[in-house]
Amino acid sequence: MTALTPLLAAGELFPRGVLPYLLGGLLVGAGASVIYLSTGIIAGASTFLESTLSYVSDVDRFNRFKYVQSRGWRVVFTAGIVSGAALWSFLLGPELTAAMPSFASTAGLATEAGAWTTDVQWWRLLGGGVLVGVGTRLGKGCTSGHGVCGVGSVSNTSLVNVATFMAFAIGTAQLVQAVGVSP
């Protein structure tokens, strides 16, 4: 029994298992590394927002040189993200689940491959999205720029930003749950 207790505790911390999270994380890091090693570019996902706005807006801020000269590859990077996720959900995921049912059952998420939509209410997505849009631009980065590349390069700016957004995200999510908003 005593030997089982830590296992049970680990199961409660990770109800979906650990494998898909770890595998996914390693791939996210590998994707950023492919871009860095081949081009020297430290990729972040949120600058896409303002660099893409430069195609349709004449506001000065979106038409600065660094956005206009990078907007082309940022669209390509984003198209890559969309198609990579689609590749998993519609091709590799179901294949892998059929070929390796034991992996699929360990990696809870793999069994959910295929088209999927969220139950989180539209106003939460829209309202949260607006704040994410403002916050990443003010804070100079998001979970990929600061969280993956910034932390990876041990940048103090990124570590402070990540600690701040983590603390406020946890507080907010707990509050939203406490007032009974679900999903």
Place this chain on the structure above:
Amino acid sequence: MSDAGRHPLFTAAIYAGGLIFGLGLAISGMARPEVVLDFLQFEDFGLLFVMGGAAVVTGIVFAVATRLDSTAPLTGSEYTRRVKEFDRNVIVGGVVFGVGWGISGICPGAAYASVGIGNLPILWAIAGMFLGAYGQGYIRSRGSN
């Protein structure tokens, strides 16, 4: 650097990197707001392995590459850390982003990946992010003129 002067494989490398990045976001579940919210509500700590695993990989690659002191083959750019400058906005932005992430369970890269897994309601979040980025840029543009 103009598009014309770019190495022919530049776009392919960016696309391939994005593809692997998006594949990882889909496998990890980060493209699903429910999984992110479960993490923020302390119901599933798996997301620690996503950010941790990714940062360890980039950390090793960045450290080795900058120590090589050579240049990237497709652009000729030097391998640098290009650390962002710290100011008060880094904190304020972190707070606003954190509140938004806690409400919606979605961040930019994960939202794009979510489109790829067929999640059309996520377009609300993407519309919101563009609105937020536009509003922030518009107000800042006026302030600096």
